[in-house]
Amino acid sequence: xxxxxxxxxxxxxxxxxxxxxxxxxxxxxxxxxxxxxxxxxxxxxxxxxxxxxxxxxxxxxxxxxxxxxxxxxxxxxxxxxxxxxxxxxxxxxxxxxxxxxxxxxxxxxxxxxxxxxxxxxxxxxxxxxxxxxxxxxxxxxxxxxxxxxxxxxxxxxxxxxxxxxxxxxxxxxxxxxxxxxxxxxxxxxxxxx
Numbered sequence: 001x002x003x004x005x006x007x008x009x010x011x012x013x014x015x016x017x018x019x020x021x022x023x024x025x026x027x028x029x030x031x032x033x034x035x036x037x038x039x040x041x042x043x044x045x046x047x048x049x050x051x052x053x054x055x056x057x058x059x060x061x062x063x064x065x066x067x068x069x070x071x072x073x074x075x076x077x078x079x080x081x082x083x084x085x086x087x088x089x090x091x092x093x094x095x096x097x098x099x100x101x102x103x104x105x106x107x108x109x110x111x112x113x114x115x116x117x118x119x120x121x122x123x124x125x126x127x128x129x130x131x132x133x134x135x136x137x138x139x140x141x142x143x144x145x146x147x148x149x150x151x152x153x154x155x156x157x158x159x160x161x162x163x164x165x166x167x168x169x170x171x172x173x174x175x176x177x178x179x180x181x182x183x184x185x186x187x188x189x190x191x192x193x
Contacts, residue, residue, distance in 0.1 A: 011046075011050035011051070011053075012037055012039070012044060012050070012053050019040075020039065020040045020041055021039065021040045022037050022038070022039045022040075023038050023039060023040070023061075023062060023063050023064065024037070024038035024062070024063070024064050024065040025037050025038075025065075026065050026066070026067050026075075028067060028072045029067070029069050029072065030072050031072070032049070033046075033047060033048055033049050034046070034047055034072075034099075035049065035050055036065055036067070036075065036100070037053070037065075038062035038063065038064060038065040038077060038078075039062055040060060040061055040062075041055070041058075041060065042055050042056075042057050042058045042059055042060065042062060043055070043056050043057040043059075043062050043065070043077060043100065044056065045099075045100055056100035056101070057077065057094070057100065057103055059079045059090040059094075060079075060080075060090065061079060061080055061081040062077050062078070062079050063078045063079065063080070063081055063117045063118060063119065064077070064078040064117075064118065064119045064120050065077050065078075066120050066121065066122050066130075068122065068127045069122075069124065069127060070127055071127075072099075073096075073097060073098055073099045074095070074096065074097050074127075074149070075095070075096050075099070075100060076093060076094070076095050076120050076122070076130065076150065077093070077094045077095075077096075077103070078093050078094075078117075078118040078119060078120050078132070079091055079092060079093070079094055080092065080113075080114065080115075080118065081115070081116060081117050081167055090105075091113055091114065092105040092106065092107075092110070092113075093105070093106045093110060093118065093120060093132055093150070094106065095149075095150050106150045106151075106153075108146075108150075108151055108152035108153055109144065109146075109152050109153035109154060109155070110132065110134075110144060110153045111134060111141055111142065114134050114135065114136055114141050115136045115137045115166075115167065116134070116135035116136045116137050116141070116162070116166035116167045116170060117135065117166065117167055117168060117169075117170045118132055118133065118134040118135070118170070119132070119133050119170050119171050119172055120132050120133075121172055121173060121174045122174075123174050123179040124174070124176045124177075125176070125177060125179065126179070127149075128146075128147060128148060128149045129145070129146070129147055129174075129179055130145070130146040130149065130150050131143070131144065131145050131146075131172070131174060131182070132144040132145075132146075132153070133160065133170055133171075133172045133184055135160075135162045135166025135167075135170050135186075136166050136167075137164075137166050137167035138164045138166060138167075139162070139166060140158065140159065140160050140161070140162045140166060141158070142155045142156070142157065142158040143155070143156045143157040143158075143160055143184070144156065157192075160184050160186065160190055161186060161187070161188070161190065162186040162187065165186065165187055166186075169185065169186050169187055170184070170185070170186055171184070171185040172184040172185065180192070180193060181193055
């Protein structure tokens, strides 16, 4: 939309029969012409406000994207969920430091694999603080925190009650002025202070 939502036109366009979907869209806060889309088919990038798209990562089921608001060449992607290819080896949290040209899978304390929808959040007051909520499809793996831009991770909690919907219901947010206050949305909304 270019008129505040009154009218809409298709940008990244797949038909229903393609069985493809967009899970996350982020706009570069320093250049609104640059848009990233996390999709069932990988990560796509547009440099012209969505008029054209190029695939910059060809891994299935990109569930979440985050961009560093200070250094917008740094992005994080959560990849992996239930797919037709149960042997998918690309699951994990990935990072780029050059606007998506190259991606590295992060480890340093993260679980090696999971089967659900992992989500990530950067604390707005300090984007070196990164949080990851990681479930399996029917159980919870853990809530993880990094204080050094994803180089190393610490398990904070393994009991967030996702119920049997970890493959679908898992979103979370960090309070913009207090990194200790966290909401995780699963079957319910869970809060930590």
